[in-house]
Amino acid sequence: MRMKRLLVVGRFQPPHLGHLHTIRWALDNAEEVIVVVGSAQESYTLDNPMTAGERVEALRLMLEDLGDWCGRIMIVPVPDIAMNKVWVQYLKMLLPPFDGVVSGNELVLMLFEDMGLAALRPPMFKRGECSGTRIRRLMASGERGWEGCLHPGVRRYVEEIGLPERLRRLLAMG
Ligand SMILES: Nc1ncnc2c1ncn2[C@@H]1O[C@H](COP(=O)(O)OP(=O)(O)OP(=O)(O)O)[C@@H](O)[C@H]1O
Numbered sequence: 145m146r147m148k149r150l151l152v153v154g155r156f157q158p159p160h161l162g163h164l165h166t167i168r169w170a171l172d173n174a175e176e177v178i179v180v181v182g183s184a185q186e187s188y189t190l191d192n193p194m195t196a197g198e199r200v201e202a203l204r205l206m207l208e209d210l211g212d213w214c215g216r217i218m219i220v221p222v223p224d225i226a227m228n229k230v231w232v233q234y235l236k237m238l239l240p241p242f243d244g245v246v247s248g249n250e251l252v253l254m255l256f257e258d259m260g261l262a263a264l265r266p267p268m269f270k271r272g273e274c275s276g277t278r279i280r281r282l283m284a285s286g287e288r289g290w291e292g293c294l295h296p297g298v299r300r301y302v303e304e305i306g307l308p309e310r311l312r313r314l315l316a317m318g
């Protein structure tokens with residue numbers, strides 16, 4: 145049965161084609177999708193180089209391709225909290241009502257299941273290539289090979305904000 149509203153949770157550092165695949169999959173399973181930009185307080189670190197605002201902007205560029213579907217998607221940045229047990233309650237306070245989550249993250253799936261909500265694991269898309277960790281590692285070491293995992297709009301955007309250079313400098317700082 146199609147649900148009313150599902151969350152897609154991630155850090156989106158940066159948003160890549162695997163994420164686009166998962167958001168499409170969530171839209172097949174729910175009338176509306178809320179893309180939760182997690183760890184919104186983080187920026188300018190090797191694991192979380194982009195600000196929440198930059199991630200929101202990049203996601204919007206990527207989701208433009210979904211055309212009319214865009215009206216069914218909300219993007220909400222959410223800072224982390226120290227207490228995992230009440231995280232889903234915290235999301236309930238911040239967001240419109242939702243039926244469950246789409247995620248490949250074990251902790252996220254467990255926290256939603258324990259609250260009696262739907263916890264759906266999406267199929268992976270080119271996981272070997274489309275991984276935030278891999279993309280950031282290549283950028284930080286000045287290598288190419290990450291471009292094909294990004295939507296053209298996101299590719300242009302990360303070059304505009306100087307993300308590869310930011311990662312190189314963060315790596316050099318140690
Ligand atoms: N290649 C992929 N195909 C489909 N879905 C993906 C893919 N990569 C990530 N996802 C989905 O996006 C969610 C959030 O992912 P996240 O932002 O952690 O991306 P990531 O590439 O795994 O990043 P990182 O390597 O930095 O942890 C995951 O739980 C998963 O559901």
Ligand SMILES: NC(=O)c1ccc[n+]([C@@H]2O[C@H](COP(=O)(O)O)[C@@H](O)[C@H]2O)c1
Nearest residue numbers: 153154155182183224225227228231249
């Ligand atoms: N206690 C919390 O704030 C809490 C718990 C579980 C997941 N999260 C967040 O959800 C997101 C999950 O995304 P990833 O799958 O990219 O790790 C992360 O930003 C993570 O920090 C936060």
